[in-house]
Amino acid sequence: MSVATTTTTKLGQPRPTLPQWTLPAVIWVVLLSAPLWLGLVGGYTALASHVVVMALVAMALNFLLGFTGVMSFGHAAYFGLGAYGTGLTLRYLSDSTWFAVLNGILLGGIAGTLLGTLICRRRGVYFAMVTIAFGQIFYYIAYRWDSFTGGYDGLRGFSRQPLGFGPWTIDIQGNGTLFYYFVVFVFAVCVALMGFLLRSPFGRTLIAIRENQRRAQFLGIAVDKHIWLSFSISCFFASTAGALYALLNNFADPTALNYTVSGEIVIMVVMGGMRNFWGPLVGAAIYVVLQDYISSMTQNWMSFIGLLFVMVVMFFPAGILGMLKRRATT
Amino acid sequence: MLQLVLFNVTNGLIIGSFYVLMALGVAMILNLSNVINFAHGNFLALGGYFAFIMIPYTGFWIALLVAPLLVAALGYIIEQLMVRRVYNRDPVYSLLLTFGLSFIIQDLCRYFWGPNGLPLTVPDSLSQALSSDLFFITGYRVFMMTIVVVSVVGLFAFLRYTRMGVRIRAGTLDLDTVAALGINVRLLRTFNFAVGIYLAGLAGVLAGGQIGLNPNMGDDLLLPAFIAIIVGGVGSLTGTLLGGLLIGVASALTTVVYPSAQDAVIYVIMALVLLIRPRGLMGEEGMFT
Numbered sequence: 001m002s003v004a005t006t007t008t009t010k011l012g013q014p015r016p017t018l019p020q021w022t023l024p025a026v027i028w029v030v031l032l033s034a035p036l037w038l039g040l041v042g043g044y045t046a047l048a049s050h051v052v053v054m055a056l057v058a059m060a061l062n063f064l065l066g067f068t069g070v071m072s073f074g075h076a077a078y079f080g081l082g083a084y085g086t087g088l089t090l091r092y093l094s095d096s097t098w099f100a101v102l103n104g105i106l107l108g109g110i111a112g113t114l115l116g117t118l119i120c121r122r123r124g125v126y127f128a129m130v131t132i133a134f135g136q137i138f139y140y141i142a143y144r145w146d147s148f149t150g151g152y153d154g155l156r157g158f159s160r161q162p163l164g165f166g167p168w169t170i171d172i173q174g175n176g177t178l179f180y181y182f183v184v185f186v187f188a189v190c191v192a193l194m195g196f197l198l199r200s201p202f203g204r205t206l207i208a209i210r211e212n213q214r215r216a217q218f219l220g221i222a223v224d225k226h227i228w229l230s231f232s233i234s235c236f237f238a239s240t241a242g243a244l245y246a247l248l249n250n251f252a253d254p255t256a257l258n259y260t261v262s263g264e265i266v267i268m269v270v271m272g273g274m275r276n277f278w279g280p281l282v283g284a285a286i287y288v289v290l291q292d293y294i295s296s297m298t299q300n301w302m303s304f305i306g307l308l309f310v311m312v313v314m315f316f317p318a319g320i321l322g323m324l325k326r327r328a329t330t
Numbered sequence: 331m332l333q334l335v336l337f338n339v340t341n342g343l344i345i346g347s348f349y350v351l352m353a354l355g356v357a358m359i360l361n362l363s364n365v366i367n368f369a370h371g372n373f374l375a376l377g378g379y380f381a382f383i384m385i386p387y388t389g390f391w392i393a394l395l396v397a398p399l400l401v402a403a404l405g406y407i408i409e410q411l412m413v414r415r416v417y418n419r420d421p422v423y424s425l426l427l428t429f430g431l432s433f434i435i436q437d438l439c440r441y442f443w444g445p446n447g448l449p450l451t452v453p454d455s456l457s458q459a460l461s462s463d464l465f466f467i468t469g470y471r472v473f474m475m476t477i478v479v480v481s482v483v484g485l486f487a488f489l490r491y492t493r494m495g496v497r498i499r500a501g502t503l504d505l506d507t508v509a510a511l512g513i514n515v516r517l518l519r520t521f522n523f524a525v526g527i528y529l530a531g532l533a534g535v536l537a538g539g540q541i542g543l544n545p546n547m548g549d550d551l552l553l554p555a556f557i558a559i560i561v562g563g564v565g566s567l568t569g570t571l572l573g574g575l576l577i578g579v580a581s582a583l584t585t586v587v588y589p590s591a592q593d594a595v596i597y598v599i600m601a602l603v604l605l606i607r608p609r610g611l612m613g614e615e616g617m618f619t
Binding site: 125266303 | 360364365368412415416419421422423425426427429430431432433434436437438441553556557559560564590593594597600601604605608
């Protein structure tokens with residue numbers, strides 16, 4: 001993935017002193033070795049899986065926010081739909097984890113693609129407003145449709161099943177570490193796809209739109225269509241993360257669909273470094289660990305999280321990787 | 331049947347008038363400063379709570395006058411300290427900032443006044459029903475509607491006939507030109523922000539008398555306010571006004587026919603508007619809005 005990080009290096013800037021592949025190499029070593037040392041620093045495997053899941057949805061949003069320059073504040077909806085699609089399949093239809101994940105991805109992705117045709121009719125802050133408003137529809141559905149979705153209490157009564165590969169099975173059900181590696185595997189596939197898309201002419205077009213929408217339009221780029229495609233792709237990856245989230249908790253929760261979660265996803269992206277390929281992963285790791293810690297310490301965790309939002313906006317707008325990069329290049 | 335329809339239309343107009351007060355405040359800030367104020371609903375709740383503190387000492391009437399002003403003063407301070415610094419940045423930052431503020435205010439409300447609902451006492455003279463046939467038209471509801479109508483008319487008159495109001499409207503259309511004409515845009519935005527927050531505080535006191543207070547009371551009004559703005563048309567306050575009343579009445583009438591769909595119907599209206607007339611009922615056509 002070394003090439004993907006170069007997408008954020010502007011022309012004319014001096015290269016960082018470290019080679020480009022350092023960051024991805026460090027990230028993959030940390031991700032793959034996490035179960036070995038996590039216990040020593042007071043973590044647990046489910047927390048690591050949670051980090052990777054949130055990193056995936058944050059990177060999915062960054063595809064849109066950081067690389068297309070379009071602001072969605074409704075990604076929780078597609079994340080949550082992925083979770084519900086997976087949970088409902090396991091509960092009512094089938095006990096195949098693969099099939100459930102596929103259904104989750106399709107439910108969130110197709111919903112995003114269809115609503116995208118309406119959402120992409122607005123731009124700028126109004127795009128954000130429309131994404132929030134449409135996102136809330138699914139929250140209300142999950143909340144009201146008690147008999148099918150479990151309503152306020154969330155969807156229970158399903159659990160992830162061992163993965164079947166023809167004659168072999170992998171027991172992700174009982175073994176948390178194996179499940180973690182399954183999550184990392186899906187994450188790797190998605191990240192590779194995103195990196196590939198961003199390096200393709202299509203991805204370059206998206207970046208051109210981000211840089212100057214008007215100029216891109218004058219160059220004959222179908223801006224509307226590209227934003228819609230980018231939105232749809234982003235929704236598919238977000239719902240993939242949602243599917244993993246349902247498997248992780250064996251539970252789908254209506255609050256995962258609410259717009260407050262969308263805000264959390266955005267803060268992960270910005271805190272790690274918007275426009276930076278790996279930024280959202282760093283942001284997600286910090287956010288999830290911090291939230292886990294603060295909410296175990298105090299009831300008023302919302303104030304602290306709110307304060308974190310304010311601090312990031314006021315003092316660290318470039319995000320952590322953005323700051324490191326600036327330091328390395330100057 | 332007629333009574334049932336009338337009952338729901340009344341309810342719709344009342345809930346719609348709250349949508350309108352919320353949406354006008356959000357729209358004013360959005361139009362001039364390009365900031366979506368996520369904390370608007372929390373300022374609304376603060377208005378209610380401030381009135382709750384004041385009523386035992388000052389009575390309802392003074393609280394109704396002063397509590398929204400206090401909320402506006404708080405809005406002024408927050409604008410000076412924080413919001414002002416993100417006006418010229420990517421809109422994602424102002425969104426995150428107000429999002430964080432909304433978390434903080436909500437949590438503080440819960441900390442100081444508890445998570446459960448509190449009643450806001452209204453004067454006895456307002457709480458009686460006006461007639462036994464139309465039991466749902468209480469004095470308080472009529473009073474509420476009157477206040478909303480007066481403040482909306484006042485706001486539109488202010489924007490039309492005062493120097494400051496004309497500058498705000500001009501700034502909505504083209505802020506750079508307004509600045510080039512030597513007007514202090516910074517002050518204009520601050521004042522505009524405070525007016526928007528004042529409307530939220532006022533709605534909070536009125537809503538508290540009708541439905542009681544709780545820390546999340548503004549959240550349920552925030553999204554309808556967004557939808558009212560999108561339906562009414564971006565940049566048009568008249569459109570926002572119509573949009574708010576339209577979705578209020580539509581969701582109340584849906585309650586007569588099919589109660590479970592009362593939340594959904596406003597989204598359907600928004601989807602239809604985006605499909606048929608993307609710029610909204612009274613919005614201006616623009617390439618990048």
